[in-house]
Amino acid sequence: MELRQLRYFTVLAEELNFTRAAARLHISQPPLSAQIAQLEDELGVTLFLRDSRKVQLTDAGATFLRDVRRIQDRLKEATQRVRTVHAGLAGRLEIGLSGSHFLGPLPGIIGSLAETHPDIDVVLNEMAPNDQIEALRESRIDLSLSRQPVEDELLCSRMLWPDPLVVALPPRHPLAQGKQIALEALATERFVMLRRETSLFAEQLLQACAAAGFTPQVAQTVSEVPAQLSLVAAGLGVSLVPASTQAYQAQALAFRPLTGAQLSTGVHVVMRQDRRKAVIDTFVNYLIEQTPGSPATTSPTQPARTP
Numbered sequence: 333m334e335l336r337q338l339r340y341f342t343v344l345a346e347e348l349n350f351t352r353a354a355a356r357l358h359i360s361q362p363p364l365s366a367q368i369a370q371l372e373d374e375l376g377v378t379l380f381l382r383d384s385r386k387v388q389l390t391d392a393g394a395t396f397l398r399d400v401r402r403i404q405d406r407l408k409e410a411t412q413r414v415r416t417v418h419a420g421l422a423g424r425l426e427i428g429l430s431g432s433h434f435l436g437p438l439p440g441i442i443g444s445l446a447e448t449h450p451d452i453d454v455v456l457n458e459m460a461p462n463d464q465i466e467a468l469r470e471s472r473i474d475l476s477l478s479r480q481p482v483e484d485e486l487l488c489s490r491m492l493w494p495d496p497l498v499v500a501l502p503p504r505h506p507l508a509q510g511k512q513i514a515l516e517a518l519a520t521e522r523f524v525m526l527r528r529e530t531s532l533f534a535e536q537l538l539q540a541c542a543a544a545g546f547t548p549q550v551a552q553t554v555s556e557v558p559a560q561l562s563l564v565a566a567g568l569g570v571s572l573v574p575a576s577t578q579a580y581q582a583q584a585l586a587f588r589p590l591t592g593a594q595l596s597t598g599v600h601v602v603m604r605q606d607r608r609k610a611v612i613d614t615f616v617n618y619l620i621e622q623t624p625g626s627p628a629t630t631s632p633t634q635p636a637r638t639p
Contacts, residue, residue, distance in 0.1 A: 333371065333374055333375075335407075336367070337367050337368075337370065337371045338371075338400050338403065338404065339357075339404075340353075340357060340364055340367045340368060340371075341368060341371060341379065341396070341397070341400060342397065342400055342401065342404065343356055343357055344364065344368060344380070344387070345379075345380075345389055345393065345397045348386065348387045348388065348389070349387060350364060350365060350387065368380065375396070377390075377392045377393075377396075378390050378392065378393070379392060379393035379396060380393055416451060417610070417611070418610060419610065420609075420610030420611045420612075420613055420614035421449060421451060421452070421611070421614065422449075422451035422452060422611065423451075423452060423453070423609055423610070423611035424453040424455065424611075425452065425453065425454050425455065425474050425475065425609070425611060425612065425615055426455050426457060426472070426473040426474050426475075427454060427455065427456050427457065427473060427474065427475045427476070427477065428457050428459045428463070428464035428467055428468065428473040428475070428476045428477070429456060429457070429458065429459070429464070429476070429477040430458065430459070430460065430461055430464075430477075430531075430556060430557070431458055431556040431557065431558055432556065432557035432558065432573075432574060432576070432577055433477050433599070435557070435558070435576055435577040435579060435580050436495065436574070436576030436577070436599070437493065437576070437622075437623060438477070441618070441619060441622045441623070442454055442456070444622060445615070445618055448618075449614070449618070452611055452614070452615065454615070457473060459473075460530035460531065460555060461476075461478055461479070461480070461530060461531045461532060461533060462529070462530055462531060462532065463530070464476040464477075464478065464602075465478070465482060465487070465602065468487060468602060468603070468604060469486060469487070469604075471604070474603070474604075474607070474609060474612055475601055475602065475603050475612065475615070475616075476601070476602040476603075477492075477599060477600070477601060477602075478533075478599075478600050478601075478602050479495070479533040479574065479597060479598070479599060479600070480532045480533055480536070480600065481600045481602070482600075482602045485605070486604060486605055486606075487602055487603065487604060487605065488602070488603060488604075488605050489600045489601065489602045489603075490600060490601050490603075490616060490620070491598055491599075491600055492598070492599045492600060492601055492619050492620060492623055493598060493599050493623040494597070494598045494599075495574040495575055495576050495597050495598050495599050496574075496575050496589070496590070496597055497572050497573070497574065497575070497590045497593055497595065497597050498572075498573060498574070498575045498578065498587045498588060498589055498590055499513045499518065499570060499571070499572060499587065499588045499589075499590050500560070500561055500564045500570060500571045500572075500573050500577075500585050500586070500587055501564060501570040501571075501585070501586050501588070502564065502565065502567055502584075502585070502586065503584070503585065503586040505570070505586065507521075507570075507588070508586035508588065510588065511588065511589075512588055512589040512590070512591050513588045513589070513590060513591065514590075514591045514592040515540065515541065515544040515590060515591065515592040515593045516544050516545060516546070516592055518541075518546075518548070518570060519544075519545070519546035520549075521548075521549065521569065521570045522549050522550075522551040522568070522569035522570070523548040523549060523550050523551060523569050523570060523571065523572075524550075524551060524552045524553075524554065524560045524563045524564055524568055524569040524570070524571045525537065525538075525548065525550050525552075525553050525554075525560070525571070525572075526553065526554065526555065526556075526557070526560065527553045527554065527555055528553075530555055533597075536595055537572055537595065539595075540593045540594055540595040543594045544592060544593070544594075551568055551569040552568055552569065557573050557574070557577050557580075558577075558580055560573060561573065561577065561580050561581055561585060562581065564585060565581050565584040565585050572590060572593075573587075574597060574599075575587075575589075576599075601616050601619065603616070
């Protein structure tokens with residue numbers, strides 16, 4: 333049984349006239365008659381009653397017509413879905429990210445994406461930064477949102493938006509009286525820091541302190557920025573955190589711009605060079621378009637490289 337036969341059958345069932353049906357199908361009448369006869373022979377039933385005056389559907393033909401129309405509707409839906417996926421307007425995205433990204437612009441962007449692109453299913457997986465990169469290399473996730481770019485033979489990055497460092501400290505801390513804080517001024521402070529083994533960003537913060545001439549006195553280490561800020565609010569030390577996290581416990585903390593750190597910060601999207609999902613580039617471009625001031629707003633995502 334061929335789709336062509338089903339289409340011929342449907343048109344004839346609607347016209348109930350071989351001449352009109354053949355004209356509508358842009359074929360001559362003999363091929364139409366032959367295809368219908370072949371379909372009836374394959375099914376083992378009579379679909380049409382024919383005489384010199386008219387053509388009628390049998391009961392079996394009327395039942396078959398209802399089922400064929402449902403099949404044709406499903407095929408139309410499948411065709412539309414596959415074209416939508418090919419265009420990058422539908423699909424499932426597994427994204428790895430750390431908890432601090434929920435404190436920035438990302439939740440609002442994901443919300444607006446759900447309204448404008450309802451067929452894109454975004455799954456957010458909270459993971460340690462280093463675990464994200466490993467999962468991306470193993471194709472267990474499609475994208476990583478990272479505070480550090482990664483560029484190698486397998487992975488590439490795009491800058492999404494800047495997110496400069498600020499100092500988080502208790503409101504009554506003496507350094508909170510100033511408008512900004514130099515990194516060197518924190519040399520004698522106790523720090524609440526991210527764990528080095530889970531985050532390349534944490535390692536680079538330590539290197540920035542070393543470049544400023546001191547080794548931070550680490551009071552506590554945690555895995556996520558919200559935990560850092562909670563401990564700072566409790567008076568256990570100070571932290572260097574992204575500016576986008578300032579809304580967290582804003583009444584219990586003071587935030588001041590950091591100066592003197594030899595460290596440029598921002599949020600990057602990391603992806604595989606050999607990505608195959610068109611929806612990845614759609615999502616990345618949407619992130620960039622929805623972020624005012626992004627350095628990449630005028631530079632569209634390049635097509636995925638194929639081996």
